Amino acid sequence: MSSLAQSIFTMPDLPEVGPKDFERAARILHKRAGIVLGEHKREMAERVLATRARAMKLEEVRLYLDYLEQNPQSGQWEVFVNTFTINHTAFFREQHHFDILAKFAQSRKKPFSVWCCASSTGEEPYSIAMTLRESRAVPDTEVSILATDIDTRAAAAAYEGVYSDERAKAVPEAYLHKYFYRGIGRRTGMVCVKPILRNMIDFDVVNLLSPDWPTEQKFDAIFCRNTMIYFDRATQTKLLERFASVIKPGGLLFVGHSENFTYLTKAFRLQGQTVYVAT
Structure with a gap:
């Protein structure tokens, strides 16, 4: 396979998700935005968190959550909260x-x-x-x-x-x-x-x-x-x-x-x- 094909079809591994990362992310999301992240969303949330950590070139989700808590004014908070909001709406609904x-x-x-x-x-x-x-x-x-x-x-x-x-x-x-x-x-x-x-x-x-x-x-x-x-x-x-x-x-x-x-x-x-x- 050519190097170009490899770059297209080979995705880097996602950063490690620790056993307590979901609970920690749920706590800081609730504190920041009031949103309750239910257990039924664990799998989705863990993948989202890992994707965000990879985008920041971090090897563990723990480090991504560390960054958020240590930098309350960072623009990364905007991305974090946006990820977990639901925008279901319609004209003249109800x-x-x-x-x-x-x-x-x-x-x-x-x-x-x-x-x-x-x-x-x-x-x-x-x-x-x-x-x-x-x-x-x-x-x-x-x-x-x-x-x-x-x-x-x-x-x-x-x-x-x-x-x-x-x-x-x-x-x-x-x-x-x-x-x-x-x-x-x-x-x-x-x-x-x-x-x-x-x-x-x-x-x-x-x-x-x-x-x-x-x-x-x-x-x-x-x-x-x-x-x-x-x-x-x-x-x-x-x-x-x-x-x-x-x-x-x-x-x-x-x-x-x-x-x-x-x-x-x-x-x-x-x-x-x-x-x-x-x-």
Whole structure:
């Protein structure tokens, strides 16, 4: 076999994964981002850790974890956390939430503000923006939307606002025409969010466990859907109390269909259909 063929088909061995590396990685991930790394993900996680160690030319995963703990400001943390985040989202997912949001916005004082705190690749905040533009008289001057995510790759994709036609199928045709450009040439089969929609949203990267959130404003509504299922109960309770501190009286908290926080806090009461109201 030629040297070129060998370089293509021969992969170097992965660094050694020690017996306690998974548990240690799970601890530091939980401490940094609140994410619980379950035992069922051990095999996947160990391979990911070994791959990251090899990328840094380290012979053992232990040394990679040493580096993370000894360098809390390193850019490697961004890669580490991004690796274990899940970005499953869609336009107008759980449509009843957007119906509730539209009616709620019409009843609130101006201006109206929303925080989408797990915005992933952008489908959710853009769905919020379309809903509010269609439900208010002068939306550009009355509405502000903050869209944040811990995953830097997802946040960058959200800001770009480019999606396949398949991803955009859930968007009503009238909204597609009004709020998206259709791709041509090499962009055929894609759509891109128009500035009229993107300019309604401020995008940022935020770790919900950070002691300081990058905003002092109060919100009429907070979307935190299908996110806290990855946190333990203590972290969920802490976040609910923090959400209560940045939401306006009577504001709404939208959560995922499998999330129930009725017994974790008195700051919110269940209004119905996975929507909570600030007490």
